[in-house]
Amino acid sequence: MGVAAHAEMPIEKIKSINFPNWLKSFPFIVLHLACLSALFVEFSWSLFYLCLGSYLVRMFGITAGYHRYFSHRAYKTTRWFQFVLAWLGCSALQKGPLWWASHHRDHHKYSDTPEDPHSPHRTSFWWSHVGWVLSNDHADYPGNNIQDFSKYPELRFLSNYHWIPGIFLAVLCYLWMGFPGLVWGFFVSTVLVYHCTFFINSLTHLVGVKRFETSDESRNSLILAILTMGEGWHNNHHHYQSSANQGFYWWEIDLSYYILYGLSCFGIVWELRKPGEKALNFRRRKPIRKKKKKLTKISA
Numbered sequence: 001m002g003v004a005a006h007a008e009m010p011i012e013k014i015k016s017i018n019f020p021n022w023l024k025s026f027p028f029i030v031l032h033l034a035c036l037s038a039l040f041v042e043f044s045w046s047l048f049y050l051c052l053g054s055y056l057v058r059m060f061g062i063t064a065g066y067h068r069y070f071s072h073r074a075y076k077t078t079r080w081f082q083f084v085l086a087w088l089g090c091s092a093l094q095k096g097p098l099w100w101a102s103h104h105r106d107h108h109k110y111s112d113t114p115e116d117p118h119s120p121h122r123t124s125f126w127w128s129h130v131g132w133v134l135s136n137d138h139a140d141y142p143g144n145n146i147q148d149f150s151k152y153p154e155l156r157f158l159s160n161y162h163w164i165p166g167i168f169l170a171v172l173c174y175l176w177m178g179f180p181g182l183v184w185g186f187f188v189s190t191v192l193v194y195h196c197t198f199f200i201n202s203l204t205h206l207v208g209v210k211r212f213e214t215s216d217e218s219r220n221s222l223i224l225a226i227l228t229m230g231e232g233w234h235n236n237h238h239h240y241q242s243s244a245n246q247g248f249y250w251w252e253i254d255l256s257y258y259i260l261y262g263l264s265c266f267g268i269v270w271e272l273r274k275p276g277e278k279a280l281n282f283r284r285r286k287p288i289r290k291k292k293k294k295l296t297k298i299s300a
């Protein structure tokens with residue numbers, strides 16, 4: 001299906017693959033290498049659950065916080081819970097909420113066009129997956145994109161010192177379960193959150209099903225939706241960006257939305273936006289069928 005998507009869109013490689021900023025990428029590379037230490041640590045189920053818990057909490061910070069709240073304002077919450085979401089997102093070490101949301105808003109504004117910061121159709125899989133994060137090209141963020149949140153001093157603080165929550169988590173894992181806890185709860189878990197998040201920028205514009213006619217090449221993928229707590233319904237999301245749920249039907253698993261719904265029952269978040277019937281039925285992509293060749297009789 002990804003190959004078909006390429007065929008539909010003229011591929012114009014407008015960006016050369018710039019080398020990463022190696023100095024700034026050093027912690028990212030070290031984190032990957034540190035995962036190898038898992039081979040020298042005795043496995044236990046408590047370490048597995050620590051890794052899973054650390055993964056789920058931080059993935060929620062990215063999906064429900066950085067993405068659905070800071071980028072799309074898909075629901076409302078209090079100022080203190082807004083800070084909690086920013087803290088959880090920062091603990092995934094994907095820079096601050098203002099940087100993340102500002103670039104993501106550009107992704108939607110220019111999706112799969114030359115101005116898109118990470119389109120695999122305009123550059124390469126490598127660039128859309130991780131190259132754009134590591135390069136100097138996107139080290140800063142367009143501030144005018146995110147003025148609605150940059151007015152909060154606590155968010156500006158977290159954006160400037162976005163590494164603090166990640167270091168805090170690493171220390172917590174170490175104090176709780178020693179070096180094995182640091183390895184599984186922080187090193188391995190962080191790298192898993194990295195690549196599963198990055199798959200949304202790379203793979204969901206290449207592989208999957210396109211339910212809605214959108215101006216980009218976004219796709220829906222069940223596997224990626226499971227891995228990313230609901231973000232794999234990316235074509236749904238490009239179709240109706242401000243929705244708090246990205247799985248539009250009961251069978252489209254969306255763990256982030258289930259948690260948000262639970263939080264709304266306690267009044268922690270509210271006004272969860274959802275698409276109405278009109279949006280759900282609007283410009284639905286028809287299945288592509290090959291046209292049968294009409295046999296025309298040729299009279300002699």
Ligand SMILES: [Zn+2]
Pocket residue numbers: 107111200201205218234238
């Ligand atoms: Zn996208």
Ligand SMILES: [Zn+2]
Pocket residue numbers: 067071072104108237241
């Ligand atoms: Zn989005």
